[in-house]
Amino acid sequence: MEFCWNCSLKEYNTFGIDAMAHLLVKYSSEGELLAFLEQYRREMSHLPLLHIGAGSNLLFLSDYSGVILFSEIKDIKIESENEDAILVSVGAGVTHDDFVLYAIQHGWYGLENLSLIPGQVGSSAVQNIGAYGVEVGDLIKSVQTISLEDGTCKTWNHDELAYSYRHSIFKDEAFRGKYAICHVVFQLKKRFTPCLSYGGLTSFIQAKNIQQETLSALQLREIIIGIREKKLPDPKVTGNAGSFFMNPIVSNDILYRIQKQYPDVPSYVVDTEHVKIPAGWLIEQCGWKGKALGPAAVHDKQALVLVNRGGATGKDILSLCKAVQESVYEKFGMRLSPEVNFIGGV
Numbered sequence: 001m002e003f004c005w006n007c008s009l010k011e012y013n014t015f016g017i018d019a020m021a022h023l024l025v026k027y028s029s030e031g032e033l034l035a036f037l038e039q040y041r042r043e044m045s046h047l048p049l050l051h052i053g054a055g056s057n058l059l060f061l062s063d064y065s066g067v068i069l070f071s072e073i074k075d076i077k078i079e080s081e082n083e084d085a086i087l088v089s090v091g092a093g094v095t096h097d098d099f100v101l102y103a104i105q106h107g108w109y110g111l112e113n114l115s116l117i118p119g120q121v122g123s124s125a126v127q128n129i130g131a132y133g134v135e136v137g138d139l140i141k142s143v144q145t146i147s148l149e150d151g152t153c154k155t156w157n158h159d160e161l162a163y164s165y166r167h168s169i170f171k172d173e174a175f176r177g178k179y180a181i182c183h184v185v186f187q188l189k190k191r192f193t194p195c196l197s198y199g200g201l202t203s204f205i206q207a208k209n210i211q212q213e214t215l216s217a218l219q220l221r222e223i224i225i226g227i228r229e230k231k232l233p234d235p236k237v238t239g240n241a242g243s244f245f246m247n248p249i250v251s252n253d254i255l256y257r258i259q260k261q262y263p264d265v266p267s268y269v270v271d272t273e274h275v276k277i278p279a280g281w282l283i284e285q286c287g288w289k290g291k292a293l294g295p296a297a298v299h300d301k302q303a304l305v306l307v308n309r310g311g312a313t314g315k316d317i318l319s320l321c322k323a324v325q326e327s328v329y330e331k332f333g334m335r336l337s338p339e340v341n342f343i344g345g346v
């Protein structure tokens with residue numbers, strides 16, 4: 001276990017916000033976490049407690065005058081397998097993309113489209129990360145947690161996890177911040193069937209002269225990494241947290257209203273009555289793409305991404321967030337909801 005008092009969080013969030021935590025605790029097993037939680041209850045239960053991952057979906061609005069937990073549980077263990085599928089348990093502290101590569105190298109498939117998404121495996125199960133037509137929740141069989149309130153262990157089966165677009169039960173008001181995820185059990189396939197339903201993937205593959213029938217999982221991973229690297233800023237170079245806002249899901253009536261003025265509005269069918277409209281398109285129509293507000297800016301290649309141009313505080317990013325929300329509301333009558341988790345007050 002490692003304790004860092006008055007700890008700078010700059011390296012613990014991809015926005016690169018230089019906030020401080022009263023205490024950051026790194027643990028590498030369930031036993032260490034349970035021991036710390038006992039100490040916490042005895043000595044510091046007046047302080048707030050927050051579990052973070054790699055900080056790629058967090059915005060620190062101020063210093064955090066509490067205790068931050070960080071998992072370094074990193075084991076990967078096969079639980080069971082047959083000819084077609086494998087159940088594999090992965091420590092919450094494993095880097096998600098390392099596991100994607102590990103799985104492909106071991107002939108376990110399903111995660112390829114989620115290549116290069118930053119963050120840890122534990123958080124992926126909180127966030128239900130998704131990209132290119134795949135959501136991680138569909139591949140999660142169960143999640144093992146420890147209650148931060150009383151230290152009890154629980155296994156949550158897939159059906160209890162309430163996965164939907166960027167949502168899990170751990171984001172519900174009643175459960176938020178109450179559990180440490182320790183292990184995630186994935187159910188992966190042993191036969192590779194590429195998921196190319198997302199617009200554009202098939203044409204990228206054709207452009208590379210690769211036949212769909214011969215496409216390997218590793219090739220698909222590399223194609224996805226290539227697309228992502230062109231589109232998204234590297235947080236090691238430019239601070240950001242990926243998509244800052246969720247894509248709004250609206251009724252068909254709202255889509256028809258927008259189509260009257262903007263016939264080319266992109267949309268993706270959610271069900272017979274609803275569509276998803278890309279938030280990046282809405283922001284771009286408001287003229288924000290590439291625009292800055294002080295040290296915070298809207299990325300010039302992808303309007304859904306807000307960036308730290310250097311030295312921004314959480315409040316600078318929040319001011320830009322509010323200005324963008326205001327513009328979109330004025331133009332389209334829609335309130336964009338942040339995907340990023342705001343930590344601390346203003």
Ligand SMILES: Cc1cc2nc3c(=O)[nH]c(=O)nc-3n(C[C@H](O)[C@H](O)[C@H](O)COP(=O)(O)OP(=O)(O)OC[C@H]3O[C@@H](n4cnc5c(N)ncnc54)[C@H](O)[C@@H]3O)c2cc1C
Nearest residue numbers: 052053054055056057118119120122123129130181241242
């Ligand atoms: C460049 C870039 C691209 C991105 N692209 C995508 C994308 O394509 N698709 C997508 O879905 N997301 C994307 N993201 C967002 C981000 O990568 C995901 O949300 C990711 O799952 C966050 O993981 P993290 O480890 O950084 O978690 P953090 O941001 O640290 O935390 C996220 C949430 O999980 C909770 N949490 C973390 N670990 C634990 C734990 N062990 N136990 C309990 N709670 C925990 C935190 O309290 C917080 O609520 C992108 C981000 C960046 C910077």
